[in-house]
Amino acid sequence: MTAMAEPATAIPFIDIRPQTERLRAEIDRRIAAVIDHGQFIMGPEVAELEAALAEFCGCRHAVSCSSGTDAIVLAMLARGVGRGDAVIVPSFTFAATAEAVALVGATPVFMDCDRSTMNASPSELVAALDATNAAGLNPVGVMVVDLFGLPADIDGWIVACREAGIWLIVDAAQSMGGSIGGRRVGGTGVLTTTSFFPAKPLGAYGDGGAVFTDDDDEAAALRSLRVHGQGSDKYDNVRIGLNARIDTLQAAILLPKLAILAEEIERRQQVAARYAVLREVCDVPNVAVPDGCVSAWAQYTIRTPRREQVRAALADAGIPTQVYYRKGVHEQTAYARYPASGNGMVTTLALCDEVLSLPMSPYLREDDQQRVVDTVLSALASAE
Numbered sequence: 001m002t003a004m005a006e007p008a009t010a011i012p013f014i015d016i017r018p019q020t021e022r023l024r025a026e027i028d029r030r031i032a033a034v035i036d037h038g039q040f041i042m043g044p045e046v047a048e049l050e051a052a053l054a055e056f057c058g059c060r061h062a063v064s065c066s067s068g069t070d071a072i073v074l075a076m077l078a079r080g081v082g083r084g085d086a087v088i089v090p091s092f093t094f095a096a097t098a099e100a101v102a103l104v105g106a107t108p109v110f111m112d113c114d115r116s117t118m119n120a121s122p123s124e125l126v127a128a129l130d131a132t133n134a135a136g137l138n139p140v141g142v143m144v145v146d147l148f149g150l151p152a153d154i155d156g157w158i159v160a161c162r163e164a165g166i167w168l169i170v171d172a173a174q175s176m177g178g179s180i181g182g183r184r185v186g187g188t189g190v191l192t193t194t195s196f197f198p199a200k201p202l203g204a205y206g207d208g209g210a211v212f213t214d215d216d217d218e219a220a221a222l223r224s225l226r227v228h229g230q231g232s233d234k235y236d237n238v239r240i241g242l243n244a245r246i247d248t249l250q251a252a253i254l255l256p257k258l259a260i261l262a263e264e265i266e267r268r269q270q271v272a273a274r275y276a277v278l279r280e281v282c283d284v285p286n287v288a289v290p291d292g293c294v295s296a297w298a299q300y301t302i303r304t305p306r307r308e309q310v311r312a313a314l315a316d317a318g319i320p321t322q323v324y325y326r327k328g329v330h331e332q333t334a335y336a337r338y339p340a341s342g343n344g345m346v347t348t349l350a351l352c353d354e355v356l357s358l359p360m361s362p363y364l365r366e367d368d369q370q371r372v373v374d375t376v377l378s379a380l381a382s383a384e
């Protein structure tokens with residue numbers, strides 16, 4: 001055999017192993033407890049998780065459910081959204097945001113986003129309302145997204161929606177643990193949905209999600225809708241709902257993870273801060289975090305017109321990256337027929353060509369991260 005240099009150990013894109021090792025004993029104990037009591041659906045861990053989530057976020061009600069997508073569907077149903085209604089959503093997001101609107105029979109109307117925060121800003125609302133009216137649709141609400149973990153401009157959006165006479169919902173699938181003005185995501189008083197998909201900042205070992213609200217009636221409707229619209233008499237269903245409960249096992253697994261989420265969000269700040277040296281060669285997201293705002297850093301996404309070159313250099317070095325997102329939702333086959341703001345969605349299209357998400361996790365090792373940084377620096381320092 002020829003002697004070969006020891007290959008550098010692969011850097012995972014999102015490394016959940018160190019967290020698993022850290023929590024292993026507690027998670028094993030929690031899983032065993034569920035297997036022992038046998039209440040696999042709506043067992044005691046579900047109520048325990050909901051209480052812990054509500055306390056963590058600072059909201060009255062956390063209603064758990066089967067996924068981040070179902071959380072949005074439940075929110076749509078609770079708001080009575082249906083045929084003839086339009087809900088304004090960003091195009092630069094994961095498709096599920098718009099999908100939930102379309103699934104309940106309503107029409108998603110796409111708005112553009114801000115180049116720096118990559119979130120939709122309240123200044124996008126006028127153009128989106130024009131597109132909605134031009135299509136002869138009735139605008140009922142806006143769903144903003146906390147993209148890559150950065151909370152959207154909630155106060156600006158509250159004012160803009162109040163003036164337009166429509167409601168606001170936040171798709172916070174990527175931002176659990178983030179905060180704005182000292183209020184945690186989910187605790188802003190605005191109806192908020194999240195996801196516990198394994199790669200999100202608070203991830204289960206399978207699917208899960210939650211809806212956060214301060215409104216008692218809305219919480220009651222959500223709880224009914226996730227169990228087929230059941231009424232107080234379980235043989236009398238009072239709404240058309242879903243089977244959208246979280247598994248007891250996933251709730252049990254999430255409890256120890258939630259207990260360390262605040263600390264993990266701190267670690268993510270340190271990782272993001274170390275990546276900021278890349279500002280010498282490309283656009284970095286650190287500069288777009290407003291004062292008083294804490295990103296959950298679900299992704300660390302840089303922007304460069306030489307994206308493919310950087311991506312290839314990282315791939316050659318064995319470093320995984322992702323392109324979130326290569327296509328705006330408004331460009332995708334199933335969504336191209338829905339209205340979009342009349343500005344040509346220029347910022348969304350530009351971002352799709354330039355964004356690159358780098359390895360990100362609370363446990364990203366400094367030496368591994370240095371390797372990512374050095375590779376990006378040298379790829380962009382070299383001549384075109």
Ligand SMILES: *Cc1c(COP(=O)(O)O)cnc(C)c1O
Nearest residue numbers: 067068069094096097173195197
């Ligand atoms: C992940 C995600 C969802 C969907 O969450 P699931 O739990 O996978 O259904 C919705 N919106 C955004 C922005 C997401 O990132």
